Amino acid sequence: MDASPIITLIAVVKHFGRFAALRGVSAEFASGRLYTILGDNGAGKTTLLRVLAGLAHPTSGGVSILGTTELRSVCQELGYMAHPSLLYDEMSGMENLRYFGHLYGIKDDSRCAANMTAVGLDAALTRPVAQYSQGMRQRLSLARALLNDPKLLLLDEPFSNVDGGSAREMVTLLCRMRSAGKTIFVVTHQTYLLEGVADEFVRMKAGQITNRTRELRPVETR
Secondary structure (H helix, E strand, C coil), X not given: CCCCEEEEEEEEEEEECCEEEEEEEEEEEECCCEEEEECCCCCCHHHHHHHHCCCCCCCEEEEEECCECCHHHHHHHEEEECCCCCCCCCCCHHHHHHHHHHHCCCCCHXXXXXXXXXXXXXXXXXXXXXXXXXXXXXXXHXXXXXXXXXXXXXXXXXXXXXXXXXXXXXXHHHHHHHHCCCEEEEECCCHHHHCCCCCEEEEEECCEEEEEECCCCCCCCC
16 A cells, blocks of 8 residues: 555635635545545535545645645546435436446446446346436446546445445445555445444544544544
8 A cells, every 4th residue: 555645635624605614624544445434414524525526626725636736637536426316317327327437438338337236236227217216326326436447436425325235235345445455435424334344434523523543433522
C-alpha cells in the first residue's frame, strides 16, 4: 500500500448560505482502506463525500486527491454513488449501465453485464428500472459507480432499503475491492454491517470530524 495519503483535506469549509455544512475539516486518508463515515443527519457526511467527488466546491480550504488539487484531472479515477439512485426509470438495468459507460468511453457490454452480476442483478432482465424494488435500484447504482474501475469509491447510504442478505453480499464485494487496493468511503446508518470489516470509523458532528477509531464505539453523550 502506498504510504502517501490518497486524500488530504486542509481546513475545508463549505457554506450553504449562512449554514456551515463543513467547518474547518483537516484530515488525511491512506489508500487501500475502507472508511465508514458516521454521524447524525446534518453532520456533514454527504457534503464531505460531494466535496471529495468534486460535486461541491469548498468555500475555503484545500482538497488534494491522488496527489493533485486539480480534481477534474482525476475524476476518471473516482466512483460516486449518491443516496438517490439517479437512474433512468424508462431504461433497463443494462441500458442504464450502457449509457453511463459510454460517458466514460466504455462500449463493452460484457463489462456492464459483469458489474450487474457482481452486485447480484441479472443482466438479462429487460424490465425498466421503474419496476425495480428500491434494493435493486441501490445495487444497480453501485454497479454504475464501479463501471470505470475507480481507485476511489464514494458511497452514500448504499445499503438503504436493501435486504440483509443482499447487503452482506455488497459488503463482501467492497471487501474484495479493498483487498485489490481500492480506497472506499461509506456513509451509512447501518454501521453493524461494517463492524469487523471497516479499517476505520470516522465520526462527524456539526460539520467536523470529531473522532477516528479502528473499532465502532458508542456515541459520547457528554
